[in-house]
Amino acid sequence: MRVLIIGGGGFVGQKIAHRLAERGTLRGQTITHLALADLAEPAPMDAPFEVSVHASNIADRASVNALFEVKPDVIFHLAAIVSGQAEAEFDVGMMVNLMGSLNVFEAARALGTCPVLVFSSSCAVYGGEIPEQIEDWTQNNPQTSYGAQKAAAELFVTDYSRKGFFDGRGPRLPTVTIRPGKANAAASSFMSSIFREPLQGEAAICPVDPDYEVWYASPRVTVENLIRTAEVKAEDLGEQRCFAMPGKVASIGEMIECMRRVAGDEPVNRIVWEKDQRIIDIVSGWRPLINPQKALKLGLVTDGTFEDNVRYFLEDDIRR
Amino acid sequence: MRVLIIGGGGFVGQKIAHRLAERGTLRGQTITHLALADLAEPAPMDAPFEVSVHASNIADRASVNALFEVKPDVIFHLAAIVSGQAEAEFDVGMMVNLMGSLNVFEAARALGTCPVLVFSSSCAVYGGEIPEQIEDWTQNNPQTSYGAQKAAAELFVTDYSRKGFFDGRGPRLPTVTIRPGKANAAASSFMSSIFREPLQGEAAICPVDPDYEVWYASPRVTVENLIRTAEVKAEDLGEQRCFAMPGKVASIGEMIECMRRVAGDEPVNRIVWEKDQRIIDIVSGWRPLINPQKALKLGLVTDGTFEDNVRYFLEDDIRR
Numbered sequence: 001m002r003v004l005i006i007g008g009g010g011f012v013g014q015k016i017a018h019r020l021a022e023r024g025t026l027r028g029q030t031i032t033h034l035a036l037a038d039l040a041e042p043a044p045m046d047a048p049f050e051v052s053v054h055a056s057n058i059a060d061r062a063s064v065n066a067l068f069e070v071k072p073d074v075i076f077h078l079a080a081i082v083s084g085q086a087e088a089e090f091d092v093g094m095m096v097n098l099m100g101s102l103n104v105f106e107a108a109r110a111l112g113t114c115p116v117l118v119f120s121s122s123c124a125v126y127g128g129e130i131p132e133q134i135e136d137w138t139q140n141n142p143q144t145s146y147g148a149q150k151a152a153a154e155l156f157v158t159d160y161s162r163k164g165f166f167d168g169r170g171p172r173l174p175t176v177t178i179r180p181g182k183a184n185a186a187a188s189s190f191m192s193s194i195f196r197e198p199l200q201g202e203a204a205i206c207p208v209d210p211d212y213e214v215w216y217a218s219p220r221v222t223v224e225n226l227i228r229t230a231e232v233k234a235e236d237l238g239e240q241r242c243f244a245m246p247g248k249v250a251s252i253g254e255m256i257e258c259m260r261r262v263a264g265d266e267p268v269n270r271i272v273w274e275k276d277q278r279i280i281d282i283v284s285g286w287r288p289l290i291n292p293q294k295a296l297k298l299g300l301v302t303d304g305t306f307e308d309n310v311r312y313f314l315e316d317d318i319r320r
Numbered sequence: 321m322r323v324l325i326i327g328g329g330g331f332v333g334q335k336i337a338h339r340l341a342e343r344g345t346l347r348g349q350t351i352t353h354l355a356l357a358d359l360a361e362p363a364p365m366d367a368p369f370e371v372s373v374h375a376s377n378i379a380d381r382a383s384v385n386a387l388f389e390v391k392p393d394v395i396f397h398l399a400a401i402v403s404g405q406a407e408a409e410f411d412v413g414m415m416v417n418l419m420g421s422l423n424v425f426e427a428a429r430a431l432g433t434c435p436v437l438v439f440s441s442s443c444a445v446y447g448g449e450i451p452e453q454i455e456d457w458t459q460n461n462p463q464t465s466y467g468a469q470k471a472a473a474e475l476f477v478t479d480y481s482r483k484g485f486f487d488g489r490g491p492r493l494p495t496v497t498i499r500p501g502k503a504n505a506a507a508s509s510f511m512s513s514i515f516r517e518p519l520q521g522e523a524a525i526c527p528v529d530p531d532y533e534v535w536y537a538s539p540r541v542t543v544e545n546l547i548r549t550a551e552v553k554a555e556d557l558g559e560q561r562c563f564a565m566p567g568k569v570a571s572i573g574e575m576i577e578c579m580r581r582v583a584g585d586e587p588v589n590r591i592v593w594e595k596d597q598r599i600i601d602i603v604s605g606w607r608p609l610i611n612p613q614k615a616l617k618l619g620l621v622t623d624g625t626f627e628d629n630v631r632y633f634l635e636d637d638i639r640r
Contacts, residue, residue, distance in 0.1 A: 090483060128478075128559035129614075130457045137450045139459045141478065141560045148479035152472040158448075158461065159468035163410060239448035240461045294449075 007078030009038030174247030327398030328356030494567030
């Protein structure tokens with residue numbers, strides 16, 4: 001079993017890699033090789049199997065083709081230009097999120113072995129003219145370029161799978177919080193930073209009102225669900241390879257109260273409330289009421305309350 | 321008012337061109353120039369405005385850019401690889417229906433004038449894991465490569481419009497019947513040929529059972545609705561630029577009885593029943609129960625019974 005993680009230098013990719021190192025198996029087979037690829041070559045890691053690291057740009061077809069010489073049986077395609085940057089730099093978003101994904105899909109197809117391909121889509125595909133309650137059959141009418149690019153790539157995950165070019169799966173990730181590391185250009189970045197920075201003794205700006213509702217999942221559950229998605233049997237996936245990954249709904253205010261219950265008043269008092277219209281314009285188009293029936297039937301799992309998310313951060317990710 | 325029809329040599333493009341020549345205006349303005357473009361240079365035509373004809377390949381960015389030197393105010397983008405060919409020749413479908421459409425979208429954006437762009441999408445975007453009754457908010461889970469390519473292009477019609485790059489509209493055409501001319505590689509081709517050929521004194525093969533249901537529109541109503549779509553005010557289009565064009569539902573058997581009422585037994589007796597599994601596999605994934613509420617609110621119109629479709633063919637299109 002040979003595994004390739006594109007976006008393997010990012011925090012989700014790194015967590016998948018470390019979880020695979022703990023497990024040693026995927027889809028019931030012993031992992032013999034893990035390839036980690038990202039724009040900048042990821043750091044090597046210890047594992048009970050061979051690990052190779054690769055600098056690769058998915059926007060460059062030749063670079064992707066060279067990467068696929070590792071001949072993966074399972075591919076996690078996590079690489080993307082995040083929402084805020086894709087909105088500000090439209091052409092870069094198209095080149096990476098659409099064309100880059102198509103380069104990955106074509107390289108997977110060219111293997112000729114119908115590999116498993118897990119494409120990390122996003123709940124940003126939801127928005128626009130849809131009912132408040134989102135079901136598995138609700139249309140994707142995204143109101144950001146990031147969402148449109150993800151939704152378009154999803155259509156090809158399903159179509160390439162239907163054609164037998166690869167065995168694709170496209171879970172739509174909730175907002176992952178509390179993310180470790182630093183703030184990034186994602187419009188959702190504050191949904192981690194207003195917890196992470198205060199828990200690490202620093203101030204952070206909250207650009208939205210406390211009643212803003214988030215559809216979220218912890219990093220632990222997200223990684224578990226990405227691995228479970230890779231392990232689902234092809235015949236259980238039906239005619240639609242892309243579906244909402246389970247999440248929870250809470251308002252920013254409720255999430256902050258969870259942090260208070262776990263970590264006291266001090267971190268809460270480090271949050272600075274300062275509205276940012278550019279961020280509000282993007283995230284107010286996202287939709288929190290999602291019923292992930294298909295994912296639950298496929299065996300994906302859900303977080304408990306946001307108190308767990310705070311505890312996971314303190315256990316797994318806090319900067320020491 | 322300068323108009324460009326891409327796919328202007330095809331039967332829908334030709335009918336739009338002749339209707340525009342009759343009207344002389346579009347969006348309340350006098351038409352001064354009509355450019356007809358297709359893979360093969362369309363024939364010149366008489367009109368009360370200047371007409372230019374162009375050989376252009378939308379899969380070739382430079383060819384598209386050269387075409388846009390006509391500086392259109394309104395673009396009808398009708399060019400496509402049809403369903404049967406896109407299924408048999410996957411790469412050709414991707415190159416024309418996806419990449420070609422993106423070339424057109426980029427050229428429209430490069431004008432810098434936010435032109436109106438009418439993209440002919442298709443009811444082939446419906447299928448898969450959706451309820452039987454299709455609403456405006458039902459997901460696009462197409463079960464053909466043609467449908468996937470159209471659905472992906474639709475996402476960019478909406479996103480380019482949201483960004484102000486052009487003023488896009490993407491009506492999803494029902495099966496257009498009775499089409500004039502010859503059978504083509506569309507899986508739906510028989511839905512015209514089993515009427516057209518018998519009405520012209522020839523035999524035709526029906527590859528499906530008589531209870532197969534079709535979501536259809538006449539050429540007259542389709543052309544009327546494409547022109548109405550171009551004339552809708554941008555502010556009435558909302559957050560989703562793509563929507564089902566009105567159609568009617570009937571079984572093949574019911575449609576044949578309509579032909580009998582208008583034209584007698586003789587044409588009906590020329591239909592040869594011979595199942596074709598390749599065609600059944602494609603068209604059985606299409607869905608006939610579509611509620612085109614948004615289009616009706618925008619002022620698009622619907623056919624009467626299929627008897628009208630037969631009469632329109634006899635009046636407008638029968639080979640003499």
